[in-house]
Amino acid sequence: MYDVIILGAGSAGLNAASIFRKKDANYLIVHHGFKGTTCASRGCMPSKAFIQVAKSFHERRKFNDFGINGGDQLNVNIPHAMAHVRSLRDRFAGGIINGMDKYNIIYGQSRFIDPETIEVAGKRYQAKAFIICTGTSPSIPAPYKPYANDMLTTDNFFDQKDFPARIAVIGMGAIGIELGQALARLGVKVTGINRSNKIAGLKDAEILSVAKDILSEDLDLILCKDVTKVEKRGNGYTLHLETQKIECDKILLAAGRVPNLDGLGLEDIGVKFADNGLPAIDLNTLKIDNFSIYLSGDVNAYRPLLHEASDESEIVASQLLELKNPKRRVPLQITFTDPVIAQIGQQPDDIEEEIVTGSVSYDNQGRARIMGENRGMLKVYASKRNQVILGACMIAPGGEHLSHLLALAVQQKLTVAQLLEFPFYHPVLEEGLRTALQHISDPCRDCVTDRLC
Ligand SMILES: Cc1cc2nc3c(=O)[nH]c(=O)nc-3n(C[C@H](O)[C@H](O)[C@H](O)COP(=O)(O)OP(=O)(O)OC[C@H]3O[C@@H](n4cnc5c(N)ncnc54)[C@H](O)[C@@H]3O)c2cc1C
Ligand SMILES: NC(=O)c1ccc[n+]([C@@H]2O[C@H](COP(=O)([O-])OP(=O)(O)OC[C@H]3O[C@@H](n4cnc5c(N)ncnc54)[C@H](O)[C@@H]3O)[C@@H](O)[C@H]2O)c1
Numbered sequence: 001m002y003d004v005i006i007l008g009a010g011s012a013g014l015n016a017a018s019i020f021r022k023k024d025a026n027y028l029i030v031h032h033g034f035k036g037t038t039c040a041s042r043g044c045m046p047s048k049a050f051i052q053v054a055k056s057f058h059e060r061r062k063f064n065d066f067g068i069n070g071g072d073q074l075n076v077n078i079p080h081a082m083a084h085v086r087s088l089r090d091r092f093a094g095g096i097i098n099g100m101d102k103y104n105i106i107y108g109q110s111r112f113i114d115p116e117t118i119e120v121a122g123k124r125y126q127a128k129a130f131i132i133c134t135g136t137s138p139s140i141p142a143p144y145k146p147y148a149n150d151m152l153t154t155d156n157f158f159d160q161k162d163f164p165a166r167i168a169v170i171g172m173g174a175i176g177i178e179l180g181q182a183l184a185r186l187g188v189k190v191t192g193i194n195r196s197n198k199i200a201g202l203k204d205a206e207i208l209s210v211a212k213d214i215l216s217e218d219l220d221l222i223l224c225k226d227v228t229k230v231e232k233r234g235n236g237y238t239l240h241l242e243t244q245k246i247e248c249d250k251i252l253l254a255a256g257r258v259p260n261l262d263g264l265g266l267e268d269i270g271v272k273f274a275d276n277g278l279p280a281i282d283l284n285t286l287k288i289d290n291f292s293i294y295l296s297g298d299v300n301a302y303r304p305l306l307h308e309a310s311d312e313s314e315i316v317a318s319q320l321l322e323l324k325n326p327k328r329r330v331p332l333q334i335t336f337t338d339p340v341i342a343q344i345g346q347q348p349d350d351i352e353e354e355i356v357t358g359s360v361s362y363d364n365q366g367r368a369r370i371m372g373e374n375r376g377m378l379k380v381y382a383s384k385r386n387q388v389i390l391g392a393c394m395i396a397p398g399g400e401h402l403s404h405l406l407a408l409a410v411q412q413k414l415t416v417a418q419l420l421e422f423p424f425y426h427p428v429l430e431e432g433l434r435t436a437l438q439h440i441s442d443p444c445r446d447c448v449t450d451r452l453c
Pocket of ligand 1: 008010011033035036043044108110134297306309
């Protein structure tokens, strides 16, 4: 009998395995499907490589203003760019695949026989505990199912050698808006369709509105509308919405992801499923009811992000190895659009106490203007009672760095005054944050002015 069997050698599973391996525990990984983790081979890494190419190409738009000639003549060689993305992807994924041999690992689809036993390729394996780390797969909504084999998803997107002239992107969550904007900047006519009035899951209506305006410069956004019918026409498709039709050559599905639980037989051993179709887990322990079975990483659909997947494996491993239980970190979600969208800590609708909000527009922020990236908005939410910083939201240049500074402030429960005690250099994008904080500490200040220099 093993101490623990881990299902899935993705980021969560391999991280859990490395903890058990270091502790000399009697563990086994059972892996099924592609090797090399979603993050490295189909997710974070190739998508950021693709976005970087698009961002670099887009820089040419500033060149005339900067006095640099010839920007208009630049062009992008998509097959070459995609080969570059794949070479980075293969390097990242290759490192992980090469390292898999050091683990006690077998391959095949598992099925629970009872809460302590699984069967893989006709052989039974028993363990005191199981960690299900099987991740997610792209969702294929009903109207697209007849053409599933021809759909682009992130499972095949980075293997494309070239892209057609018009692509409809279904879903404007993190994946859809990141890849949609990048495709548009590489010359594809992109229509982004989202069923709800959301982009990248933004909860702040004002930032959402700013984001819509900025991102509409690159792609056509159709929000709050549903595709009722998909029709194949020659080499392309017609998407029928309630009051309009969209013609496109290809469809990229980015309409969410489905946890990989099929075939595990959890229902047969008495696991109860919640309204969201997933096994009900305690979010502190990630444990299913009275079973010694845990769901870690994207498969539990709680915070489907890489750093959370790693943390969740530590949360589970620490319980099984009776180690100190790590605390959950402050929520931090970054979407790599240009400018970056980020949500940090609690958002206004989740906050139960009265709040004060400080905001700053980046439209006239000094350093952003120098960079030719002066667009966006940042909002900071603080407790009205004691001005402790509770959360923030932005679409702002340098947002991936600003959001880390704000996550630190939220996690350390800093007040607005305490954060303002730190130095803010001049001229930097962080001075915008300073202005937003001053907007809270001194509401009479003009919130759009930067420091005088
Ligand atoms: C396009 C894209 C971009 C992303 N960008 C970012 C980003 O910038 N930042 C960020 O933080 N996150 C990002 N993510 C999310 C991030 O990739 C995930 O949070 C992370 O990969 C989750 O790791 P995991 O271990 O839960 O799942 P995975 O890494 O998917 O691992 C699950 C593994 O289990 C295997 N498996 C499936 N079924 C079974 C079974 N029955 N038995 C055994 N094994 C099985 C699968 O083959 C897979 O290898 C992105 C995701 C995508 C798709
Ligand atoms: N930068 C990052 O950290 C990053 C980047 C990409 C992905 N991810 C992770 O991957 C996860 C999955 O990303 P995702 O973008 O696929 O999912 P998502 O759940 O974030 O967004 C899916 C979007 O599709 C919409 N939608 C659903 N069904 C639809 C339909 N039939 N027609 C039109 N719109 C529809 C939803 O309203 C939602 O806005 C994310 O939750 C995120 O955690 C993170």
